[in-house]
Amino acid sequence: MSNSGEIWVIGEQRRGRLEEVSLELLSKGMALSQRMGVTLSAVLLGDEVGETARELVFHGAEKVYLLEHARLRYYQSEAYARLLAGVIKEHEPQIILIGATEIGKELAPRVAAKLRTGLTAHCIDIYGGEVDAIPHLIHVVPGWGGNLVMHIICPQRRPEVITVKPGVLPKAVRAEKRKGKIIRVKPDVRDKDFSRIETVEVVEEPPKGKSLESADVVVCGGWGMNALGGFSKVQGLADILGGVVAGTRPVMDRGWIEEGRMIGQGGKTVGPGLFVSLGASGAMHYTTGFMGSKVVLAVDRNPQAPIFQMADIGIVGDLREVLPCLIEELKKERMPRKS
Amino acid sequence: MGLEILVCIKQVPHPDHFSEIRLDVGSGRIIREGIPAIINPLDRNALEEGLRVKERFSGRVTVISMGPPQAREALEEALAMGADRGILLCDMAFAGADTLATANALFYAIRKLGKFDLIYCGNETVDSGTAQVGPQLAELLDIPQVSGVREVTFTDEKTLEVKRALEHGYMKVRVKLPALVCVTRDINRPRLPTVQSIMEVAQKEMILWKAKDIGAPPENIGLKGSPTCAAGVYEHESGRRREIMQGSTKEKVQKAVARLKELGAI
Numbered sequence: 001m002s003n004s005g006e007i008w009v010i011g012e013q014r015r016g017r018l019e020e021v022s023l024e025l026l027s028k029g030m031a032l033s034q035r036m037g038v039t040l041s042a043v044l045l046g047d048e049v050g051e052t053a054r055e056l057v058f059h060g061a062e063k064v065y066l067l068e069h070a071r072l073r074y075y076q077s078e079a080y081a082r083l084l085a086g087v088i089k090e091h092e093p094q095i096i097l098i099g100a101t102e103i104g105k106e107l108a109p110r111v112a113a114k115l116r117t118g119l120t121a122h123c124i125d126i127y128g129g130e131v132d133a134i135p136h137l138i139h140v141v142p143g144w145g146g147n148l149v150m151h152i153i154c155p156q157r158r159p160e161v162i163t164v165k166p167g168v169l170p171k172a173v174r175a176e177k178r179k180g181k182i183i184r185v186k187p188d189v190r191d192k193d194f195s196r197i198e199t200v201e202v203v204e205e206p207p208k209g210k211s212l213e214s215a216d217v218v219v220c221g222g223w224g225m226n227a228l229g230g231f232s233k234v235q236g237l238a239d240i241l242g243g244v245v246a247g248t249r250p251v252m253d254r255g256w257i258e259e260g261r262m263i264g265q266g267g268k269t270v271g272p273g274l275f276v277s278l279g280a281s282g283a284m285h286y287t288t289g290f291m292g293s294k295v296v297l298a299v300d301r302n303p304q305a306p307i308f309q310m311a312d313i314g315i316v317g318d319l320r321e322v323l324p325c326l327i328e329e330l331k332k333e334r335m336p337r338k339s
Numbered sequence: 340m341g342l343e344i345l346v347c348i349k350q351v352p353h354p355d356h357f358s359e360i361r362l363d364v365g366s367g368r369i370i371r372e373g374i375p376a377i378i379n380p381l382d383r384n385a386l387e388e389g390l391r392v393k394e395r396f397s398g399r400v401t402v403i404s405m406g407p408p409q410a411r412e413a414l415e416e417a418l419a420m421g422a423d424r425g426i427l428l429c430d431m432a433f434a435g436a437d438t439l440a441t442a443n444a445l446f447y448a449i450r451k452l453g454k455f456d457l458i459y460c461g462n463e464t465v466d467s468g469t470a471q472v473g474p475q476l477a478e479l480l481d482i483p484q485v486s487g488v489r490e491v492t493f494t495d496e497k498t499l500e501v502k503r504a505l506e507h508g509y510m511k512v513r514v515k516l517p518a519l520v521c522v523t524r525d526i527n528r529p530r531l532p533t534v535q536s537i538m539e540v541a542q543k544e545m546i547l548w549k550a551k552d553i554g555a556p557p558e559n560i561g562l563k564g565s566p567t568c569a570a571g572v573y574e575h576e577s578g579r580r581r582e583i584m585q586g587s588t589k590e591k592v593q594k595a596v597a598r599l600k601e602l603g604a605i
Contacts, residue, residue, distance in 0.1 A: 153567065
């Protein structure tokens with residue numbers, strides 16, 4: 001055992017391609033490691049993913065612990081968790097960052113529970129700060145009631161394990177001149193790891209129609225759309241803007257949009273050029289879903305609604321009046337001017 | 340001999356009222372007076388799945404929850420949906436628990452209850468939504484677990500083949516019982532209680548346990564057993580312009596469109 005005090009980023013790859021969130025973790029990891037004067041390392045599990053390990057170096061990892069094995073080609077619940085806990089116990093990093101992806105959200109709690117240590121979910125920021133004059137790593141998570149966030153700390157146990165919400169932090173810039181050490185760790189893979197649970201197949205399903213994540217404009221309707229008796233006007237606005245329709249949780253719960261179009265916690269995170277929020281008051285559970293947007297336009301009838309704290313441009317008013325007017329004005333913009 | 344099935348549920352504030360919930364900035368306490376409480380929506384899917392498995396293979400469905408005294412209502416609703424007995428872990432010693440301490444409390448209760456073939460959880464709650472308690476509990480119980488499950492098929496009485504969600508697609512996972520499965524909304528449509536099933540609730544067993552009853556060491560549960568803790572509540576600096584358009588509806592909209600153009604958003 002060696003108490004390395006390192007910061008670790010758990011790389012996530014599918015077919016050798018790194019998930020975007022891994023690059024987001026590396027940018028945060030670099031900032032933290034420079035401030036704390038410790039090494040930033042990454043861990044990667046897979047089969048023949050040496051090239052992917054080099055990508056982690058190009059994006060800022062000073063070391064990569066690489067565990068390669070044919071049986072680790074896919075994410076394997078028990079094998080990944082046991083092997084990861086093993087290298088963590090051996091090298092004793094102090095901070096571990098994991099993407100809050102569908103897989104990360106399962107792997108992180110398994111590993112943290114094995115180590116009986118602290119785990120904070122879907123952070124939107126992490127930084128070194130002080131609580132009662134004692135230095136702590138501050139884990140920032142969405143709170144309640146509009147634009148409030150909660151600070152979480154892990155005072156005693158190490159490592160502190162943190163999952164980070166994908167699509168919120170900036171990505172690390174790639175630089176091939178970066179040097180790093182790739183440390184091959186021979187994984188002690190056992191049959192027992194696969195006897196109780198085994199991933200047998202991974203099936204990719206590209207999204208039907210225009211994907212929410214890649215859209216330039218997202219128009220999102222909230223519970224206030226109820227006054228308009230439905231979602232057709234949202235679609236109308238989205239059509240004029242060349243955008244994609246989305247909704248909030250209360251809207252999804254009522255079946256007005258499909259589950260894959262829900263913005264916010266438990267749903268999608270988007271960062272389009274323009275995000276339009278219609279009739280949503282702006283609970284933090286929702287607003288974390290579009291933090292990365294370039295420009296945010298919000299319409300709601302309640303001037304006190306927290307959504308206006310999260311918007312660049314706000315229109316206070318009744319959607320029944322504002323929305324047709326907005327569609328009208330945008331239509332004029334789209335029409336060639338008569339000279 | 341049928342299957343012993345356990346479903347973990349949580350009472351949460353109604354999502355339609357989330358923006359009314361306030362945090363006391365000083366204490367970090369959640370102020371939710373007057374906010375209606377419901378069974379976490381995905382936990383209803385978890386219960387539905389448990390009930391269907393019982394109907395197919397016979398057995399017993401137990402529902403368990405940790406929470407304040409009023410969480411009993413959630414358990415009663417679960418009994419009305421068809422669960423056979425309810426267990427409420429209710430004690431100040433459980434209060435302030437993070438996800439590991441919550442998983443620990445459930446672990447000690449399960450240890451007291453005996454063996455289960457299948458444990459179902461909702462994949463995440465609508466409130467804190469960490470999705471952590473299920474996998475942490477499975478780890479403490481040393482049983483296999485899958486998150487994000489949208490379809491379950493029994494290949495034989497002891498083996499499941501499940502589809503678990505990925506960002507764009509799914510993974511097929513083979514799991515041997517006993518196992519813990521965290522389900523998503525796609526898996527089923529939860530049933531509603533019937534008049535008859537509501538009448539039967541009074542005859543069903545409801546157990547109230549304190550920390551002592553389940554032999555949970557104080558250092559493993561509640562605030563004491565939590566490696567993480569809240570250090571305060573703050574305004575999030577969104578970095579947005581926060582410009583509110585003024586004038587008549589038409590003026591407001593025209594100004595907004597002009598600003599969107601200036602900002603290059605349209």
